[in-house]
Amino acid sequence: MRPILMKGHERPLTFLKYNxxxxxxxxxxxxxxxxxxxxxxxxxxxxxxxxxxxxWCCDVSKDSGxxxxxxxDQTAMLWNVQTGQQLFTFNxxxxxxxxDFAVGDKLAVITTDPFMxxxxxxxxxxxxxxxxxxxxxxxxxxxxxxxxxNRAIWGPLNRTIISAGEDAIIRVWDSETxxxxxxxxKESGHKKTVTSLAKSADGSHFLTGSLDKSARLWDTRxxxxxxxxxxxxxxxxxxxxxxxxxxxxxxxQDASAVTTTDHRAGKFEAKxxxxxxxxxxxxxxxxxxxxxxxxxNPDGKSFSSGGEDGYVRLHHFDxxxxxxxx
Amino acid sequence: xxxxxxxxxxxxxELEEDDGEDLDFLLPPRQVIGPDENGIKKVIEYKxxxxxxxxxxTTTTRTRKLANARLxxxxxxxxxxxxxxxxxxxxxxxxxTMVSTEEILLERPxxxxxxxxxxxTAGDPLAQFQKGAVLMVCRTCGKKGDxxxxxxxxxxxxxxxxxxxxxxxxxxxxxxxxxxxxGAYVPPGMRAGAERTTGSDMRRxxxxxxxxxxxxxxxxREPDLLELFRPFGPVSRVYVAIDQKTGMSRGFGFVNFxxxxxxxxxxxxxxxxGYDNLILxxxxxxxxxx
Numbered sequence: 001m002r003p004i005l006m007k008g009h010e011r012p013l014t015f016l017k018y019n020x021x022x023x024x025x026x027x028x029x030x031x032x033x034x035x036x037x038x039x040x041x042x043x044x045x046x047x048x049x050x051x052x053x054x055x056w057c058c059d060v061s062k063d064s065g066x067x068x069x070x071x072x073d074q075t076a077m078l079w080n081v082q083t084g085q086q087l088f089t090f091n092x093x094x095x096x097x098x099x100d101f102a103v104g105d106k107l108a109v110i111t112t113d114p115f116m117x118x119x120x121x122x123x124x125x126x127x128x129x130x131x132x133x134x135x136x137x138x139x140x141x142x143x144x145x146x147x148x149x150n151r152a153i154w155g156p157l158n159r160t161i162i163s164a165g166e167d168a169i170i171r172v173w174d175s176e177t178x179x180x181x182x183x184x185x186k187e188s189g190h191k192k193t194v195t196s197l198a199k200s201a202d203g204s205h206f207l208t209g210s211l212d213k214s215a216r217l218w219d220t221r222x223x224x225x226x227x228x229x230x231x232x233x234x235x236x237x238x239x240x241x242x243x244x245x246x247x248x249x250x251x252x253q254d255a256s257a258v259t260t261t262d263h264r265a266g267k268f269e270a271k272x273x274x275x276x277x278x279x280x281x282x283x284x285x286x287x288x289x290x291x292x293x294x295x296x297n298p299d300g301k302s303f304s305s306g307g308e309d310g311y312v313r314l315h316h317f318d319x320x321x322x323x324x325x326x
Numbered sequence: 327x328x329x330x331x332x333x334x335x336x337x338x339x340e341l342e343e344d345d346g347e348d349l350d351f352l353l354p355p356r357q358v359i360g361p362d363e364n365g366i367k368k369v370i371e372y373k374x375x376x377x378x379x380x381x382x383x384t385t386t387t388r389t390r391k392l393a394n395a396r397l398x399x400x401x402x403x404x405x406x407x408x409x410x411x412x413x414x415x416x417x418x419x420x421x422x423t424m425v426s427t428e429e430i431l432l433e434r435p436x437x438x439x440x441x442x443x444x445x446x447t448a449g450d451p452l453a454q455f456q457k458g459a460v461l462m463v464c465r466t467c468g469k470k471g472d473x474x475x476x477x478x479x480x481x482x483x484x485x486x487x488x489x490x491x492x493x494x495x496x497x498x499x500x501x502x503x504x505x506x507x508x509g510a511y512v513p514p515g516m517r518a519g520a521e522r523t524t525g526s527d528m529r530r531x532x533x534x535x536x537x538x539x540x541x542x543x544x545x546x547r548e549p550d551l552l553e554l555f556r557p558f559g560p561v562s563r564v565y566v567a568i569d570q571k572t573g574m575s576r577g578f579g580f581v582n583f584x585x586x587x588x589x590x591x592x593x594x595x596x597x598x599x600g601y602d603n604l605i606l607x608x609x610x611x612x613x614x615x616x
Contacts, residue, residue, distance in 0.1 A: 003426045008412075023401040033412065038405070042423040047411030064400065084410035272432065282432035313426075321432060 001321075003286060004042035006312040008035045013306025015057045016295035019064040024081075025295070025304055026067065027312050030054035034069050036081065039297060039304075042314050046084045050077060057098045057151075061105040066127070068108055070096030076110045078131065087131040094118050098151045101127070102158045107139065107175075109161055111149040120149045122163060124175065142178045145171060151197040153206070155220055162220070164194035164208055172223055188225040190216065195235060195251075201242035201298070209235030215249050217275070227278050233267040237293050243300025244322070245275040250291030250305055270294060270305050274326055281324055286313050353380065365389040465598060475598030475605070535562075535589045536611040540578040542566065543602035547575070554601065555581045559588025580611055 011030035018025055018039060025039040033047040034055050053073030060067050060081065067079040072095040078088040090096075094115030101108050108127050114120045124140040147166030155162055155172065160181060164170045168191060170184040184190075192212035199206045205226060209215045211234040217227040229247060237250040252268040269283035270291055289308030296303045302316040353372040360367040369385040409416070416422070464473055467480040539551065548564045555561055566579035583589035589610075597608040 001430055001432075002428075003430055005424045005426055006422060007424070008422050021398045021401045023397070023404060035411075037423075044409070044413045044416065044422055045407060046409055046413045049411050064404065082404075082407055082410075269433075280435045282434050284430060284432055286426070286428075286430055315430070318432075324432075 001315055001318045004314040004316075006037055006042050006044070006314060007310065008037070008044055008047075008312070009033075009310050011054070012289070012308040012310060013293050013312060014055065016293040016304055016306050016312065017058055017060060018295055018297050018304075019060045019081075020062050020298060021064065022298040024060070024064060025312075025314070026058050026060055027293075027306060028055040028058050028069065029306070029310070032071070032073075034058055034067070034079075036067075037312070037314075039302070039314070042312075048077075048079045048084050048086075050086045050089075051075070053095070056096065059099050059101045059108070061101055063105075066101075066105065068099045068101065068110075068127075070099040070110055072096075074112075074115075076108075076125075078127070078134065088134040088136075090123075090125060090136050092123070094120075097149060098153075100153045102154045104158070107154075107158060109152050109154060109175075111152045111163065111165075113148050119143050120145060120147065120165070122149060122152050122161060122173070124161070140175070140178050142173055144180070145169070147193075150193070150195055153197060153199060156203050162197070162206065164197050166193045168192055168194055168210065168212070170194065170197075170208060170218065170223065182223040184218070184223055184225070188216075190214070192234075196238045196294075198238050198240055200240050207238045207240055207247055209238035209249060209251070211235070215247065215273075217247070227275065229273045229278055231271055234290075237291055237305070239294040239296045239303060240275070241296055241300050241303075242298055246281065247273050247275050248294055248296070248303065249273065250294045252287075252290030252308075254290075268307065270303075277326060279326055281326065284315060287311065361389060474600070476595070535583040535586045537581045537583065537589050537593060538578065538609055538611040539581060539596075540607045540609075541604050542575060542577050542579060542606070543604050544575045544577065546579070546602065548579070551579055551581060554596070555583075555592055558583070558592040558595070560584040 006027075009027065009029035009031050013027060013029045015028040016025065023039055024045070025037045026034060027037065028034045032051040032053060032055065033049055034051070035047045036045045037043065038045055048067065048069065051069065051071040051073055053071045055069050055071045058067060058069040064081055066087070067081050068076060069079065070076045074092045074095055076090040076092070076096045076099055077086055079085065080087055090110065092110075092112045095113045096110050097113050098111040099108060106127055108125050110123045110125060112118075112121050112123065120143070122142040123138045125136070126139050128134040142161070145163065145165060145167055149163050149165035151165070152161055152163040154160070154175070158175055161173045161175045162170065163173065169186075169189060171180060172182040173179065174181055190208065190210040190212050192210050194208050194210045196209040197206060199220075203220060205217055205219055207215055207217050213231055213234055215229040215231070215235050215238050216225055217229075218224065219226055229249060231249055231251070233251045233253060235249050235251040239248045241247070248270050250270045268287045268290055269285045271283050272281040273279065274281055284305075287305065287307035287309055291305050291307050293306035294303065302314065304312055304314045306312045353374075356372075357370040358367065359370070366386060366388050369387070371383045371385070373381055373383065375381050464478050465475045467478055473479070537555075542551075546566060548566050551566060552561060552564045555564070560583070561581055562584050563582040564579070565581075567576040568574070569576050581592070583592065593608050593610065596606055599606045599608070
């Protein structure tokens, strides 16, 4: 395959997200402008101007009308996807790390980093249909986990919130009361910071990637460990194919060590694993730095990766990808 | 307008003057017929060829609908959204989106099947190969699927392979000098009668009783080699070649023994020995050509 290279960001990529129809690709980077691209040919549609810090995460509503972004400038912003217009700004006292719309797009979960003696927190905000009625009030505020929370997502039927972060423990919270329901145990869980978390297409299981050089597959309801994928590099990003039983892990050596070693030693490929057999299928090379973000097109026929090198690489699979046998 | 009446009588001078599109108004208009229900469209055009003759061109095309191109209505709508933000004032030359010039393949980690075979081979190597015994070829007698090279019953009968032959450095050099043809250049140090104490001494120090081990697995490190070779006698040096860029083993190494007999025994025993699923090749380290 010949990937499409998109060089719209001047700083390392942090997050990638497709909309539900799979025709738009949203990219976040440490420069301050989240960008939207056409997912078929990689043409830039627009940028969302207004943040004043690195943008860590974004999510798009199901109807592709609203975009929410979380940034290190201690805000999360709501945007009109079509025009790039700012609709609302949620102000926090610490950087916003992760954002996720609930099913139905009426709620959003936003996590904030520990900062200036403030602990990390998970905020649940109500998203109004009419942006003029939007308020910044939190419906729920969860505190407790030590260290940064790198990712928080909604569980099935919005009943739970799943969070993971620096303390390597995956937690399931009740999204109404804020009570801690489940915790991954130390034995089977990750040993180092969990960097990324991705739900399967049906939400029945999710994948976490960690700096302990492994990715783990968990059952969403029971939080039991299903599979472990072991690799030889820290995992910064994970994605699951909605079409085939494949998972993709991206990562590479620490960004600070990249210039001191040969690029072959960095292991910057996106690695494909068989979801069930846990065996490596192959690697896709190309980035000149660690991969920070991965996303699968909802049709499963293309995926994109964003790297520390500032490039988004959009890969449309060759036909023979769809009948790979182990 | 005067031209239109007599287009055939154009003078070449005029042609030269206004070549190109200016003449197009002389031609009958472009006709488009279709597309009909089969998607067939006919386009009739007229143009002047190089000699100034009028040519009629009929292009027939058939448009076929692709069955799988399924796009949601809203996705199609989004296609025509105007650009916004920084994308509005994009330079034509900025080329933010490029197609990679390099063909990227999904690289398979290992050849098919090799991974699944590993545990089986480790468990019972002979039983595994009894069925598809082609893989086991004795390099001494050439028999297939009967025994490993190191267990060859005809080992003593067969002429020793070049790996087993001990070539003393001094006699080798002399032979080379003697065998050299008349005209060929022989360096002073190699000429008959020359003192070559320093050269051979230096080489002796580095290469004495040095055994080269090749076809090592990538995971093999120096301590592993030491463990493998120490039973044969005292070892003075172990070295595994490491690729400086990747930090991976390059698949060969050297072991220096204190005594030559130990080295020979190690070669006899370990050449063809299965180690980490690879068959080791152990031989005397031949000095470099230069």
